[in-house]
Amino acid sequence: MSNFDIVPPAAIAAGDATDAYFDRTVETLEHAGKNPTVVAEVTASQFPSDDWYLFAGLKDAVQLFEGRDVTVDAIPEGRLFDGGPVMRITGPYLEFCRLETSLLGFLSHATGMATAALEARTAAPDSVVLSFGSRHVHPSLGAMLERCALLAGLDGISNVAAGDVIGAEAGGTMPHALVISFGRGNQEAAWQAFDEAVDDDVPRVALCDTYDDEIEEALRAAAAVPDLESVRIDTTGSRRGDFEHILRELRWKLDRRGHEDVGIFASGGIDPAAMRELRDIVEGFGVGSYISNADPLDFALDIAEVDGDLAAKRGKLDGKKEVYRTPTGEHEIRPADEDGDGKALFERVVEDGEIVASFDTEVAAERARTDAASVGFSATAESDGPGGNRR
Template sequence: MTDEFDVVPPEAIRSGRATDAYFDRTVEALDHAGKNPDVVAEVTADQFPTGEWHLLAGLKDAATLLDGRDIAVDALPEGQLFDGGPVMRIEGPYREFCRLETALLGFLSHPTGVATRALEVRTAAPESTVLSFGSRHVHPSLGAMIERSALLGGLDGFSNVAAGDVLGREAGGTMPHALVICFGRGEQEAAWRAFDEAVPDSTPRIALTDTYSDEVDEALRAVDAIEDLDGVRLDTTGSRRGDFRYIAREVRWTLDAHGHEDVDIFLSGGLGPDQLRELRDVAEGFGVGSYVSNADPLDFSLDLVEVDGEPAAKRGKLTGKKSVYRTADGGHHVGLASHDGPADADSLMEPLVRDGEVVREFDLDAAIERAADDAELVGFDGD
């Protein structure tokens, strides 16, 4: 048995080997015919606005893929919201990037779906701490993409350690049920104390308080076991949860009644925007997993819209090179590049690759800020 994981290596992606076979056939046919037309290609999900906003992510990896190619590329900024129209435009000899289409769409489609879901969660609980717990639900090679996209959508942190290494940010987390179970029923205090004594001072003292007995009971016991307890986390399995809001309120009430108003409550386990809206007034923070990580990729396609300077698009696609604009009132407008845009509108297409070199910096903090500002401008509510 091979000791290698079933992962396509980076060099195969860069070289264009991570492609659909019919692109190999396309290059072979064009080469045989001596054709390599200059084209304009656009990456688009919806031709016209639909009223459904998405948050563009994955652009850093897409730029890495296109680096070194004899093409010119323009794209929306990372962290820009869009509703219809192209998010990227590629101009140059078609054979220069033909084989890259499969990987390019993957680099944009999946992260955009994840980032949009993260923004929905962020919008549902704007004042709460919300952490990404979902990388366990996807292939481990995608961990950094999941966590970067979650941060881009506004989540406050993430749990995947290796993703933190890639992103240059520290992963966070406290304890699983397995730690408590390792000490045995009735020995929860021993588990909590071991955690308190072993982990770095910088790690928040958050005790998981629903492993064996009532959440209220374990919360009070955890307060007694750890002198400077920062909070308790409830991750009660759905089959035993009942009314989760009532449970959280009861824990809050009881902690307050015993003088522990400074102990926060964190909730996790199968949560999404609807649950966060319902619970955000009874908890200080949340861990959100599969709702974000398991987002459906956005269905981007790459279409040729001009060939050798002439409009050329297949039936059902809008022909011709296009521009994309944002107006001061948050409007998203798409028009032919040969026509004037709306008055007092900003063009969203910005240079990404020129003369084969990436000409844009990728600052994650700036992209996070852009996403938050644009979400407010366009009135994104996640519904």
């Protein structure tokens, strides 16, 4: 039995992964004999801001409400939003009071990562983009990270156990440690052993910057391994210099030596700015810390109605709301009893404690692609990081 510092799933589902003041709230309301029926909403900002985020984490979040006397509506995963509620919970407050901490955690962290992944995806729409970020997060979050990457439309993941959890096959080729294990000067032996050892369906990609100049190693790999598909360049930042020039030179020299079919794959500190600069030179990217280290979005849960009466704290909008995607791609927020312009985005996900929504990552990824085009989400815009996109 492990002694990892991980809150077990049973404690999360029970509501025990909560902030202590919610326990005090339950004690106080039960002592007073109060359990109002409320409408509570999860929001990041009250009004549209033109800072677009990709909604994620809903699949985990709805499981908190299974078997509880609440009804939940939410915008679907893969939908982009720039303000207003993303979820609405209706029911007796004590049914979900202690769930708030976990609920916001599920949505906040995943939405931040998914938004960063979508920025990477849109920065190089015609390139292969793989998720390499597992090593930067707590191992218990690996499946969440990889699912966010796929939801944003990335082409593959690296974490084996995460793939088992989310039903996706992990991929990968070789680390520097493999090359180093064969010793300096024996890079060919490492590349050839890999080619002989791994299954035929594993891409033949040689890592080519372990000991010597990237271009020298890449040309040696192309000569040493028949049917080499790509060379991966992962040069550390302290030795990188002008990375674009290096890769352009590599492309030229591969082509001049008859290796036009050998692609170039770039990894190591890759972000959307680098992807925009390199996407016409390389065939693919491994993106790690830009996604895994994305800041969680600061969601909050606020009561908007109590026993049918308008209620909200200062700075928040009272009353039940609906959100719409307008025909021109705007995100519109209106009182729920007023008609909006365009498509209403809320969908029922939990009905009286029964999960009624289905979750398909490929469907969500297609929704993200369509929505990104609709709202003008573009990594070519000036950005301060994940979510800083401007229409």
